[in-house]
Each structure stands twice: as structure tokens, then as C-alpha cells.
Amino acid sequence: MSEAAARGTNETPSKRELQRQMEKTRESVSETVGEIKETVNQQVAVAKKTVAGVLDYREHFQNEPLVWSLGALSAGFALGYTMGYAHKETKHGKKNSQLAAFTNSLVDELSLVGNGVVMPPLNARIKELFGFDFSEVLDSISHTKKKPRRKPAQKTKAKRTSRGRRKKAV
Helix, strand or coil: CHHHHHHHHCCCCCCCHHHHHHHHHHHHHHHHHHHHHHHHHHHHHHHHHHHHHHCCHHHHHHHHHHHHHHHHHHHHHHHHHHHHHHHHHHHCCCCCCCCHHHHHHHHHHHHHHHHHHHHHHHHHHHHHHCCCCCHHHHHHHCCCCCCCCCCCCCCCCEEEEECCCCCCCC
16 A cells, blocks of 8 residues: 555556455454464363363362262252242142142152162162162051041140139139
8 A cells, every 4th residue: 555655646556466455464364263263262172171170070079078068968958948848838728839839840750760760779789788678668668557646635724713823624
């Protein structure tokens, strides 16, 4: 452009000058694209490393077992408390609440997972160590009938006499 300015404003740049400018522009764009690719590759590598670190919970658990155990205990307590609250609410007549429906479905899903994934190896290990079938014990417990609770008899309150002594109610 400096040569064109030296020649005057009336003359248009020559074909060579236009080709030089286009070549410079291509080089500039190529450099910019290369820098962008390099930056993106670095960011992808950092993201992969971060995700791999988060997903490898075993290593984190080995490094900080107390923290992870307390976290699991807290999550279990919160879940158990929520489920207990929902169970309490269903006993008081709110059977159609969303919380009760959620906890019922959660209990059903956990039961399926427990029976399908946890119980077979646990049962095999208990049978190996102690010599009895744990699933049979659980089945026998679940089939026993519960005795209905007896309500305690209401005590009659003694009335007080004018002197402060108790008088038996008739």
C-alpha cells in the first residue's frame, strides 16, 4: 500500500501487489488458525485431565478416606431422613404427595439394585464365612407375621382433695 500511496491516489495497485497482499493475509489467517488450534488442544487436554481426575474416585478415596466416608455418611443420612419424612407423611394421609411418590420409586429402584447387584456376592461371602444362606434368613424374616401392637391401658387420674392428698377415682 505504501507504493500505491507514493504513485498517487488515481492509480490502482498492480496485480503483483494484490497477490502479495493476499499472500500476507493468507499467512496471517493461517497463523491465527494455528494459534486457535493450539489453544483449543491445550484446553481439551486440561479438561480431559480434570475429568479423568474427578472420575477416578478410587485414588481420591485412598488419599482421603475419612472425607469420603463422612461425605457418604452425610448423603446417606440426608437420603434416609428425607425418606423417613415421606414415610411419615404417607401415614398421616398425604398419600399422593410428590415426595412420597419419589421415595417409593427410589426404594423400589434401590431394592432392585440391592437384590441384583449387592445381594449375590454378599450372600456368597456370608455363606463362605459363616456357613448359612443369608437370603433365606431375610426371606424368613420377611414372611413372619407381625403381631399387632397393643395400646397401653389408660390410667385413671387420681383427684386431689382439698387438703392436697390424692383420692382414688371410682
